[in-house]
Amino acid sequence: MTTALWLVIGCGLLAVLYGILASRSILAASAGNERMQEIATAIQEGASAYLSRQYRTIAMVGVVIFAIVWFLLGVKVAIGFAVGAVLSGAAGFIGMLISVRANVRTTQAASESLGAGLSIAFRSGAVTGMLVAGLALLSVAVYFGILTGPMGLEAGDRQVIDALVALGFGASLISIFARLGGGIFTKGADVGGDLVGKVEAGIPEDDPRNPATIADNVGDNVGDCAGMAADLFETYAVTVVATMVLASIFFTEGVQSALMLLPLAIGGVCIITSIIGTFFVRLGASQSIMGALYKGFIASAVLSLIALYPLIDQFVGMDTEITSRAQTFTGFDLFLCGVAGLVVTGLIIWITEYYTGTGYRPVRSVAAASVTGHGTNVIQGLAVSLEATALPALVIVIGIIVTYT
Numbered sequence: 001m002t003t004a005l006w007l008v009i010g011c012g013l014l015a016v017l018y019g020i021l022a023s024r025s026i027l028a029a030s031a032g033n034e035r036m037q038e039i040a041t042a043i044q045e046g047a048s049a050y051l052s053r054q055y056r057t058i059a060m061v062g063v064v065i066f067a068i069v070w071f072l073l074g075v076k077v078a079i080g081f082a083v084g085a086v087l088s089g090a091a092g093f094i095g096m097l098i099s100v101r102a103n104v105r106t107t108q109a110a111s112e113s114l115g116a117g118l119s120i121a122f123r124s125g126a127v128t129g130m131l132v133a134g135l136a137l138l139s140v141a142v143y144f145g146i147l148t149g150p151m152g153l154e155a156g157d158r159q160v161i162d163a164l165v166a167l168g169f170g171a172s173l174i175s176i177f178a179r180l181g182g183g184i185f186t187k188g189a190d191v192g193g194d195l196v197g198k199v200e201a202g203i204p205e206d207d208p209r210n211p212a213t214i215a216d217n218v219g220d221n222v223g224d225c226a227g228m229a230a231d232l233f234e235t236y237a238v239t240v241v242a243t244m245v246l247a248s249i250f251f252t253e254g255v256q257s258a259l260m261l262l263p264l265a266i267g268g269v270c271i272i273t274s275i276i277g278t279f280f281v282r283l284g285a286s287q288s289i290m291g292a293l294y295k296g297f298i299a300s301a302v303l304s305l306i307a308l309y310p311l312i313d314q315f316v317g318m319d320t321e322i323t324s325r326a327q328t329f330t331g332f333d334l335f336l337c338g339v340a341g342l343v344v345t346g347l348i349i350w351i352t353e354y355y356t357g358t359g360y361r362p363v364r365s366v367a368a369a370s371v372t373g374h375g376t377n378v379i380q381g382l383a384v385s386l387e388a389t390a391l392p393a394l395v396i397v398i399g400i401i402v403t404y405t
Contacts, residue, residue: 011268015134032108040104046218080163084170091132095229136236155257156248168238175234179227186219250324273303337403344399355388
């Protein structure tokens with residue numbers, strides 16, 4: 001393995017270490033009174049039971065696919081598929097493990113102050129995010145290093161590419177099951193619990209005396225936390241692998257290896273800047289939660305820009321001209337693409353806040369439409385949801401055009 005690859009692996013391990021240390025501090029926080037712990041324990045047991053049952057089902061499907069892939073494409077591709085599936089499953093399990101224990105601690109902390117509640121909630125999310133990003137980066141970097149190191153394959157070899165693509169597909173298998181299965185489960189429990197509890201039994205919504213309320217919270221954890229973690233792992237791994245695959249296709253041996261390593265290096269550096277950014281998430285005088293999150297994002301984005309320039313200069317060279325299929329660009333052009341990507345990310349975050357925040361027109365218009373009845377509420381809600389898809393799509397398209405030109 002090259003020095004650059006070892007540094008990438010080190011960054012992945014740093015993310016995992018951060019997740020472990022942060023999780024210990026979260027679990028050390030107060031879990032509230034006896035009643036809170038009783039409800040939290042019920043949710044934890046339900047989430048563990050659901051995820052265990054779901055993973056057993058996925059395992060049966062995964063073993064069959066693993067055997068087929070091994071038979072048709074060989075052992076390297078099959079191992080890549082298994083690595084992606086196992087680590088994606090681990091990411092989902094970690095997400096569930098943290099969320100079901102952080103929920104009650106966030107509730108207790110929020111009863112003391114908004115800042116304390118935000119701290120526990122954000123750090124628990126950061127634990128999952130860092131562990132998932134670290135595992136995803138490690139899976140791709142380590143397997144790529146093994147294929148091009150001990151196994152003696154060239155970086156652009158078809159066997160290397162097939163194995164990395166299979167890793168992404170393995171991650172996708174778990175992601176689909178975890179995300180969709182958990183979402184269907186929680187919606188079924190939510191609707192069923194409301195119908196039986198509120199309509200038939202006259203119990204208030206989300207009352208813990210209603211077993212469906214516990215099931216609804218179980219679904220929220222396994223779908224929105226475990227499923228999201230597996231989804232994040234898949235997105236991270238597939239994005240890095242796809243970039244490496246494109247580099248292997250479009251570029252020759254001279255710069256091919258460097259450009260295939262570049263996505264891994266960027267991922268490693270951005271893990272470090274993201275860890276630093278987590279320490280900037282603090283409530284200000286306005287007590288705005290989004291304001292605190294913006295501080296963390298801006299800090300991470302600025303640090304990423306600062307780190308991106310020397311990184312690309314080291315791997316490619318700012319003035320180095322690279323030609324592929326009659327298109328020529330330089331390392332500085334790649335840096336500008338990174339800048340465009342960060343700008344697009346910032347705009348997407350702002351657009352999301354605009355369409356979901358209670359202080360802005362879209363949500364207020366839906367609330368106002370609710371005054372006149374269910375029909376106008378549904379119509380206005382549908383109109384706003386359709387409108388909300390336009391700006392993100394436009395921003396992404398403009399970002400693609402800018403980076404291409």
